[in-house]
Amino acid sequence: MRQLLRFIGQRLYTTWCTFWFVSPFFYTYPLQWVLARKPSRHPWLHKINRFWSSSAIFMWGMPVRIVRKNQLPAGQPCVYVANHSSYIDIPLLFRTIPGFLNIIGKDTLAKTPLWGPIFGSAYITVNRNSAVSRGRSMVLAKQSLAAGRSVVIFPEGTISEKPGEQMMPFKDGAFQLAIAAGVPLVPVSMPLNHRFMPDVGGLRIRYTPLRIVLHEPIPTQGLTMADVPTLKQRAHDLIANEFQPEAAGLPPAFSWRPTPPTTQATEPQPEQRTNDQAELSLPNS
Template sequence: MRRLLRFIGHRLYTTWATFWFVFPFVVTYPLQVLLSRQPRWHRYLHGLNRWWSMLFIRMWGVPVSVEIRGRVPAGQPVLYVPNHSSYIDIPLLFKAIPGHLNIMGKSSLAKTPLWGPIFGRVYITVDRASAVSRGRSLVQARQTLEAGRSLIIFPEGAIAPKPSEELLPFKDGPFQLAIATGVPLVPVTMPYNHRFMPDVKGLRVRFSKLRIVIHEPIPTTGLTLADIPALKERVARIIASEFDPAAAGIPPASTLRAQPRPAAQPAAKA
């Protein structure tokens, strides 16, 4: 009976979370399409996306802790480099980081129904298997920073298979970009997103606390490309310092299948 109640509770919560993820988007979809058509309106569309993110995270009812460890230089863009562990990384970043942000995401995001074309017009997409796409995305990213707009890039390039346990090797691109433009790097840790909505087949949602730590900015002025390995190691160490070993790994799916009985022990010989 306890397993049945837990299974029903998980399914009900998944339905609730899905509704509050989809409903605000459906209601605002015509306005999002309109605002995505003109670059001068993208600031308002990002504001709408931040409102959407804050609304459904609030309606999920999960406790969210936002910790800001250092002050971002006033009037200067920065490059945020967070770990990547879940489908909700982008909404949580949009909720926690104010301002008119840009973000770089994988090109497949632009192919998702309805929201994909909007994302592709407003933010930066990259196909990491294509050198042309990588080069184009870095040009767009540099233009973003030079225009005074902060940017988010996931240095791992993909969702890590062992979240809160191991980071994927960092790509050089974000660090080359920060050094070339002279903007500070801001490491960001999100240690529990995978517990709430893991990267698994289908949709799996579990009630879990969420936490985001925005670390102190790291200056890049005066650094050269030779400093990239040490810079990547420093950022990785800072991000991993806020991982919770108790939260490592993907939580199991709820199931009604009976637990296997332990094998019978052979009778002792007289």
């Protein structure tokens, strides 16, 4: 009975979170569609996306701890590099990082019904399997920084196979961009997102407090492309140092049926073990 009640509670919470994630978008969709039509309106579109993200996280009822290691440079655009572990990474970044952000996301996001065209018009999309698309995204990102608009990049390029435990190898693009533009690089750790809404088949939502850490900005002025490996390793280490071993791995799927106890194999008796060994030592017929 306890297992069944927990299952029902989990299903109700999943439904609640899904409703409050989807409903603000539908309420604001007509306005988003209008604002997406002209680039001059995109700052207002980003404010709506920030409201959407903040309201959803608030209604989910999860405490979010924001840790800022140092003040961000006032009026200075930055390149933010964050680990990628969950579907809620972008909403949490939008809620936390101030200003009119740009973000580089995979091109499949732009193909999402309704929201996709809006995302594709206001932010940067990239097909990581295409050298042309990757080059285009870096050009647009550099233009964004030159216009005073910070850029968020997931240097892993995809959601980690072991979220909260081990990151995928970092790609060079974000670090080359920061050095070329001469702007600070800000590593961002999100060590618990995968415990709430992991990248798994279906929808698996679990209540869990969240934590996001904005590390101290790393200046890049005076660096050259030869410094990319060192800069990349430094950012990787800062992000990974916030991971929590006890939170590693994905939350298990939940079922209303009790999990059957696992049976352990019995230790063979001495006589049986001897017969088995003798059988294994016989030559093949």
